[in-house]
Amino acid sequence: MEDRERCETSEPALRVTLMPRDTNRYGTIFGGVVLSHIDLAGAIQARASCGPFNFVTVALKNVVFHKPVFVGDIVSFYTKTLRIGRTSVTTRVTVEATRADTREKVRVTEADVVYVAVDKDWTPISVAPKK
Numbered sequence: 001m002e003d004r005e006r007c008e009t010s011e012p013a014l015r016v017t018l019m020p021r022d023t024n025r026y027g028t029i030f031g032g033v034v035l036s037h038i039d040l041a042g043a044i045q046a047r048a049s050c051g052p053f054n055f056v057t058v059a060l061k062n063v064v065f066h067k068p069v070f071v072g073d074i075v076s077f078y079t080k081t082l083r084i085g086r087t088s089v090t091t092r093v094t095v096e097a098t099r100a101d102t103r104e105k106v107r108v109t110e111a112d113v114v115y116v117a118v119d120k121d122w123t124p125i126s127v128a129p130k131k
Helices: 031-050
Strands: 014-016 054-065 074-084 088-098 105-119
Touching: 014 031, 031 054, 031 074, 031 088, 031 105
Parallel strands: none
Antiparallel strands: 014 074, 054 105, 074 088, 088 105
């Protein structure tokens, strides 16, 4: 996997090991668990791009589950800012699992997440790229 396809930096925004409590009846990790971590990683990137706003998730787009995640895999969430709008930030999150047994790295999931910055009254507010 080429780094330019994966992220803006070589360091993940988030890295976790998923446990048996996160599995479905087939012994693989629930897609919803992966999606919750995608949401967190994307929000970290949105803040890194625009500053310490309160971002809320408005859409998960183009979610693709390529391969399953297994218990004990180290799962890394790489991020890239795709677009900064007037009140929103769109982040691409690419998920890579390092297999616990073989140490093989595989792309397992990817998604684009749209966040909107809001004030204390949940009203959208303007954002701008960090300089």
